[in-house]
Amino acid sequence: MNTKRPKHLALHQIKLPLPGIVSILHRFSGALLFLCLPLLLWMLQASLRSVLTYAQLLEILQNPFSKLVLLGLFWAFLHHLCAGIRYLLIDLRYFSTLAGARLTSKWVLFVSLGLTMVMGLKLW
Amino acid sequence: MVDRIVTGAHYGLRDWLAQRLTAVLMVIYTLFIAGYVLLHPDMGYDRWTGLFSNQVMRSFTLLFLLALYYHAWIGVRDIVMDYIKPAGIRLAIYVLVILALLLYTIWSVQILWGM
Numbered sequence: 534m535n536t537k538r539p540k541h542l543a544l545h546q547i548k549l550p551l552p553g554i555v556s557i558l559h560r561f562s563g564a565l566l567f568l569c570l571p572l573l574l575w576m577l578q579a580s581l582r583s584v585l586t587y588a589q590l591l592e593i594l595q596n597p598f599s600k601l602v603l604l605g606l607f608w609a610f611l612h613h614l615c616a617g618i619r620y621l622l623i624d625l626r627y628f629s630t631l632a633g634a635r636l637t638s639k640w641v642l643f644v645s646l647g648l649t650m651v652m653g654l655k656l657w
Numbered sequence: 658m659v660d661r662i663v664t665g666a667h668y669g670l671r672d673w674l675a676q677r678l679t680a681v682l683m684v685i686y687t688l689f690i691a692g693y694v695l696l697h698p699d700m701g702y703d704r705w706t707g708l709f710s711n712q713v714m715r716s717f718t719l720l721f722l723l724a725l726y727y728h729a730w731i732g733v734r735d736i737v738m739d740y741i742k743p744a745g746i747r748l749a750i751y752v753l754v755i756l757a758l759l760l761y762t763i764w765s766v767q768i769l770w771g772m
Binding site: 560563564566567570571574577578580581584587588614617618621624 | 677680681684687702705706709729732733736757761764765768769
């Protein structure tokens, strides 16, 4: 085997295709949601425990930084949800062509970012 | 027929299927909660806790959370398998993740039945 074969690693020319971007974001958003589980459970607890903790939680969520964190988590959830549904459909043998894979990747990004924007508008 | 020598722990298919079944369950729960919130624009403490005072809803929520923890375990395990190679560190992370998920399970019961 010729060990000195040429390599094409022109980083300005090769790029991750759209389904690849959706895939790595699926992994990233999943990891993020896992790491934020204590925060999410704490919010659920505060919202249910008493009127006082409920009001305190709403007050904390008025803070612009909290809103940003919440929006980030909302995006992670929406992306993970949409990309996950896409994978379930692919398992059922839908969209198995290259064109289908690209089109559904666009839809995942469009729907998750769109709903995140709606949520952002509601928060601010 | 070819005699195949199968090695490994054989949990691949089970976990693959579990990842998808838990995902479907979580989608159903998500749609339910989203629908409930959208149909009640006057959402406040009373309506929110009213929903969770129902025993069926508490059980459904616990089922959702258990599905979430199982789903998270498989996902995190796959990520660790891909990026963490030294066996000692990998094992330590596995133990920490499992302990965390078990604690979240206890906490979930406390949240839902201790409110």
